[in-house]
Amino acid sequence: MAKVFLMCGKICSGKSTHAEELRKEHRAVVLSVDEITLALFGGNPGEKLDEYVEKSEEYLYRKSLDILEMGINVVLDWGFWTKRERDYARNYYGSRDIAYEFHYIDISDQEWHRRLQKRNQDIKEHKIEAYFVDDGLAAKFEAIFEKPDDIEMDQMLSEADNKTTLHQE
Numbered sequence: 001m002a003k004v005f006l007m008c009g010k011i012c013s014g015k016s017t018h019a020e021e022l023r024k025e026h027r028a029v030v031l032s033v034d035e036i037t038l039a040l041f042g043g044n045p046g047e048k049l050d051e052y053v054e055k056s057e058e059y060l061y062r063k064s065l066d067i068l069e070m071g072i073n074v075v076l077d078w079g080f081w082t083k084r085e086r087d088y089a090r091n092y093y094g095s096r097d098i099a100y101e102f103h104y105i106d107i108s109d110q111e112w113h114r115r116l117q118k119r120n121q122d123i124k125e126h127k128i129e130a131y132f133v134d135d136g137l138a139a140k141f142e143a144i145f146e147k148p149d150d151i152e153m154d155q156m157l158s159e160a161d162n163k164t165t166l167h168q169e
Contacts, residue, residue, distance in 0.1 A: 002068040004093055008080040008153065009105035010145055011133060012115040018105060018157065019077040028073035031060040035077075038129055053078075061092060068098055081145045086152055104153040113138075 005022050007015040016032070023030050033056045037045065045052055057078065064074045080086045086102065093100040107115075116138055122128045133141070150156065 001099060002071050002073050003099040003101060004064060004068065005073070005075045006080055006086075006089055006100060006102045007075065007077050007105070008086065008102055008148055010081075010107060010112055011079065011131075011141055012112060012119055013105045013107040014157075015079065015105055016077055018103060019075045022075050022103070026073045026075075028075045029067050030075045030077050031064060031067075032077040033057055033060065034131065036060070038131070043123070043129065043131060065096070065098075079145070081141075083146050083148070083152070086148060101154040102148070102152060103155040103157065104148050105157045106147075 003026070005019070005026070005028065007019050009015050016034075019030050019032070022028055033053055036056045036059075037049070037052045041048070041052055060076065064076065067074050076089070080089060080102070089102075090100065116133050119128070119130060120132055120134075123130055123132050131137075
């Protein structure tokens with residue numbers, strides 16, 4: 001039976017890199033909100049970003065069911081930053097008797113800020129396509145993020161476990 005892997009963590013914590021590892025290990029399809037929004041709206045969607053993210057998540061939830069029905073594992077590569085979002089995902093899949101596994105990547109504030117700076121520099125130098133995170137946006141993300149309890153997560157990866165490149169989220 002196919003399974004859903006859900007990535008939880010701050011932006012630039014290593015979620016996309018871990019999602020790629022899971023993709024290879026479990027022969028899964030990665031569904032990424034950032035991939036969709038960047039492709040459709042570019043790196044600066046402005047005030048509409050939250051709306052685009054919400055609509056993309058709704059679409060990817062539905063699309064994940066099609067993929068799972070075919071017996072293919074799915075990795076949802078977005079942050080699940082709030083308990084409400086995590087509870088919704090648990091209910092969405094649990095109510096359909098679909099196996100799921102939450103993976104949380106924990107990162108220190110110091111390392112997080114270092115990675116944000118590196119990512120922003122790579123964006124400026126056109127080395128990667130991603131969202132530029134200025135101090136205001138970083139503060140917004142930090143205020144929104146609700147660190148999960150141990151009991152919420154199936155896999156907890158710490159900074160020491162998380163040997164990610166700085167080019168991934």
